[in-house]
Amino acid sequence: MPLPKPFEAALPSSDHSRFLFPILFGICFAAAFVGSWQLAQIQPGLLFEAEGRRNMGRFITGMFPPDLSLNFLRFLVVPFFETIQISVMGTVLAIAIGFPLSLLGTASLAHTGMLNDLEIAGSPGRRLARTLPYVLARAVMSVFRCIPEFVWAFMFVRAVGLGPFPGVLAIGVSYGGMLGKVYSEILENLEVQPSEALQATGASRWKILVYGMLPQALPQLVSYTLYRWECAVRASAILGFIGAGGLGQQIELSMRMFNFHEVVTLVLILFLLVAAVDFLSARARKAIV
Amino acid sequence: MRAATLLVPAGILVLVLWSWHGTRFDPVGLLGADGRAQMLAYAEKLFPPDLSPDLLRKVAYWSLETFAISFMGTLLSVTVALALVFFASRNLVFAGVLFEVDGAGQPTRIARIGLFVAAKALLNLLRTVPHIVWALIFVFAVGLGPFPGVLALGLHTGGVLGKLFAEVVEDIETQPLAALQAAGASRPQVFFYGVLPRVLPQFLAYSLYRWEVNIREAIILGYVGAGGLGQQIQIAISLFLENKLLTLILAIYLMVTLVDYLSAYLRRRLL
Numbered sequence: 171m172p173l174p175k176p177f178e179a180a181l182p183s184s185d186h187s188r189f190l191f192p193i194l195f196g197i198c199f200a201a202a203f204v205g206s207w208q209l210a211q212i213q214p215g216l217l218f219e220a221e222g223r224r225n226m227g228r229f230i231t232g233m234f235p236p237d238l239s240l241n242f243l244r245f246l247v248v249p250f251f252e253t254i255q256i257s258v259m260g261t262v263l264a265i266a267i268g269f270p271l272s273l274l275g276t277a278s279l280a281h282t283g284m285l286n287d288l289e290i291a292g293s294p295g296r297r298l299a300r301t302l303p304y305v306l307a308r309a310v311m312s313v314f315r316c317i318p319e320f321v322w323a324f325m326f327v328r329a330v331g332l333g334p335f336p337g338v339l340a341i342g343v344s345y346g347g348m349l350g351k352v353y354s355e356i357l358e359n360l361e362v363q364p365s366e367a368l369q370a371t372g373a374s375r376w377k378i379l380v381y382g383m384l385p386q387a388l389p390q391l392v393s394y395t396l397y398r399w400e401c402a403v404r405a406s407a408i409l410g411f412i413g414a415g416g417l418g419q420q421i422e423l424s425m426r427m428f429n430f431h432e433v434v435t436l437v438l439i440l441f442l443l444v445a446a447v448d449f450l451s452a453r454a455r456k457a458i459v
Numbered sequence: 460m461r462a463a464t465l466l467v468p469a470g471i472l473v474l475v476l477w478s479w480h481g482t483r484f485d486p487v488g489l490l491g492a493d494g495r496a497q498m499l500a501y502a503e504k505l506f507p508p509d510l511s512p513d514l515l516r517k518v519a520y521w522s523l524e525t526f527a528i529s530f531m532g533t534l535l536s537v538t539v540a541l542a543l544v545f546f547a548s549r550n551l552v553f554a555g556v557l558f559e560v561d562g563a564g565q566p567t568r569i570a571r572i573g574l575f576v577a578a579k580a581l582l583n584l585l586r587t588v589p590h591i592v593w594a595l596i597f598v599f600a601v602g603l604g605p606f607p608g609v610l611a612l613g614l615h616t617g618g619v620l621g622k623l624f625a626e627v628v629e630d631i632e633t634q635p636l637a638a639l640q641a642a643g644a645s646r647p648q649v650f651f652y653g654v655l656p657r658v659l660p661q662f663l664a665y666s667l668y669r670w671e672v673n674i675r676e677a678i679i680l681g682y683v684g685a686g687g688l689g690q691q692i693q694i695a696i697s698l699f700l701e702n703k704l705l706t707l708i709l710a711i712y713l714m715v716t717l718v719d720y721l722s723a724y725l726r727r728r729l730l
Contacts, residue, residue, distance in 0.1 A: 192729060193668060193680070195728075195729075202530055203530075203534070205523070205527065206526070206527035206528075206530045206531045206533065207527075208527075209523055209524050209526075209605070210524070210527040210528050210530075210531045210605040210606060210608070210609050211604050211605050211606050212531060212606055212609060213601070215608060216600075216601040216602070216606065217601060217610075218601065219601075222600040222601050222602075223600075225600050226596075226599070226600045229596060229599055229600075251481060252481060252482070254478070254484055255477065255478035255481035255482045256478075258474055258475060258478035259475070259479060259484050260479040262475055263484075291462045306545070313718070315714065316559035316677050316711070316712045316715040316716055316719075317708060317711060317712060317715075318675040318676075318679060318711070318715075320678065320679040320690055321678070321708065321711065322687070324692065324693070325501075325696070325697050328501065328696065329497060329498055329501055330485075330488075330489065333483060334482040334483065335482055335483050335484060335485060337482070338482045338484055339489070345688075355605070371546045377553075380561070386683070404589070407589065408591055408679065411591060411682065411683075412682065415482075418591075421589075421592060425592070425595050433592065437587065437588055437589075437592060441587040444587075
């Protein structure tokens with residue numbers, strides 16, 4: 171539909187990239203689709219083969235009735251609480267790792283903006299001394315979060331042995347990187363006026379952080395941390411698969427022993443746990459924000 | 460109020476202490492002289508990464524395989540979510556402005572609510588079962604390889620996206636829909652001209668975010684035999700091939716960073 175003249179003028183000028191992008195995107199998408207289809211060995215037919223169907227049937231009939239015997243449930247009490255404990259301790263460790271890193275990795279605290287402009291102006295040495303920790307902190311956070319918690323857990327199981335402790339360390343390190351990144355984004359996007367006012371009164375950098383920035387940022391920081399705790403509960407259940415304790419370990423065992431009626435019970439318990447944590451954390455977030 | 464302000468920190472403190480005890484959290488053991496020496500020794504064994512051309516070629520292939528699992532898994536999940544979301548949104552099935560003046564009788568209404576409940580329940584089921592359990596189930600059904608990984612990601616993430624999509628649909632403003640309806644548009648017309656244009660950008664943003672999650676989960680799924688970098692990590696760790704392990708970790712870092720970057724770029728360009 172041709173647009174009336176004034177509207178056309180208001181649109182961004184139609185340079186090459188506007189036409190090129192959809193075409194390039196289409197080509198790349200098609201290539202990725204075809205390549206991935208082959209690499210991932212997609213064979214929908216397999217789902218309808220007799221053997222696959224038989225296996226699925228065995229699985230589904232094996233699931234019922236779920237194992238709700240008192241013996242089994244009593245056996246799950248410890249892993250159940252262990253999963254919660256791993257998630258809590260993992261989140262605490264993630265805060266301990268992520269918060270200091272986020273302070274170093276916040277540009278407006280480290281090397282830009284009005285907090286630093288005056289001090290840095292005309293001194294390349296001082297600029298470097300301020301920029302270097304910032305770059306390092308960013309790099310550390312990026313490594314921490316881009317290696318999945320599952321790989322960390324593998325390595326920590328090697329380093330400190332089986333049990334919940336390596337699970338805590340894995341969640342702490344990888345979530346520490348994620349919290350650090352998001353914390354520094356939150357601190358970066360605060361209103362600057364309060365900090366400016368504090369600086370004008372001669373407050374030190376620490377005081378500006380504690381009285382000017384943190385009170386403003388706290389609801390968001392807490393809210394995101396709570397969200398991460400929800401994720402940590404799920405993650406701690408998965409980490410059990412590689413021997414880091416909790417419900418996951420039990421799911422793996424039951425799965426390997428073909429005790430599917432136990433798997434159903436475990437997944438149900440996991441569902442209830444996750445739902446309860448989601449509810450709690452949503453309530454807490456609403457109370458804060 | 461006074462009591463609550465004290466109770467919350469106290470409760471958190473108790474929770475943390477209980478967890479500290481229960482997980483046998485031991486920072487002193489970890490960061491003490493022994494622990495440090497042990498970790499340092501392990502870190503030293505990791506270096507240098509194995510960069511032989513032969514291994515690099517294989518790592519490139521495994522990286523592409525992991526990428527393929529995450530990509531196809533995300534596409535499948537979007538398909539699953541799109542197939543279910545419009546049945547799982549109240550305002551499109553039985554409630555709100557579209558159904559205020561409804562000629563249909565009670566039985567139709569009950570059938571509609573039933574449809575909604577069924578779609579919601581299915582989404583909940585897909586989401587509740589962790590992807591790693593889905594993967595184990597599909598390994599049973601179709602054998603080892605990346606395909607069960609794709610199916611697992613697709614179903615689990617399909618449940619997650621379906622829920623998020625339904626929230627988007629239920630949150631759209633009703634005025635445009637009411638206006639369309641007042642102009643005499645049929646329900647499909649209201650859907651295509653009033654609902655879809657509003658929700659598609661959000662759908663796309665959520666899907667791209669989930670892709671970032673899925674590249675990480677595709678690696679985890681390697682552990683249960685779904686191929687790619689995850690499986691090789693497991694092999695390298697079990698066989699004490701530390702130098703190879705470091706190469707794989709570097710590859711994972713690159714893949715995850717690449718997908719994060721791609722997703723952010725596409726979100727910027729497409730939205």
